[in-house]
Amino acid sequence: MKNRIKVYRAMHDLTQEGLANELGVTRQTILAIEKGKYDPSLELAFKIARFFGVTIEDIFLYGDTAEQK
Amino acid sequence: MKRNTFYLLAGIVALIEVGIFWLSVKVEEPILIQVAFILGVFLIYMARRRVEDRIEDERTAMITQKAALRTLEVFWVVFFAISLGSAVVAFSRPLGLRPPHPGPPGTAAPDMLEFPVIGNFAILQMALLCLMIFLYVGFRMYYARKYGDWDTDEEQD
Structure with a gap:
């Protein structure tokens, strides 16, 4: 599953460490999600989306949606 | 702390x-x-x-769970195989339901399980526990690598 966390992080001028601290996870978890090595749980996905003030679909791109964008 | x-x-x-x-x-x-x-x-x-x-989050918890599950999957097979061997040794002698037939006077009954043999099983069990720890560490490292524990990126410089 692809995602646009890196883009939103850049828009909010946040480091991985900063975002990780805000969400209560490790920096490695943010890195693993960004690199597509780990798909977050629904709860963490909602937390990320709410933190950036957008919907889950804006950040996480599933299957065909990812190819279209 | x-x-x-x-x-x-x-x-x-x-x-x-x-x-x-x-x-x-x-x-x-x-x-x-x-x-x-x-x-x-x-x-x-x-x-x-x-x-x-x-900090323990969902990814680290998942790595721990997967490593523990894989360790158990491998370990129970090894442990069961060795236990089967031990059971064969135990069942090939009297089970202790009744006193063993006495041997010649002044000597121990020849078909009794000697105490040092039981001690050897204890050492074997400890070796198996060490194997379990090594298995767990191995699987932990494998899953940590798989889920990006050791990945680096430009932010780490």
């Missing part, structure tokens, strides 16, 4: 356990090391909960 303090405490507890094991062998009291070991593990678990800079 800082993480390094925890590691120091764990090391001290391990050293004390080794000392108590030696004492337990010396005074021939197995209960001494058994109680000390359980107390030591309890102490380490309690101390681990007080470590402040330890």
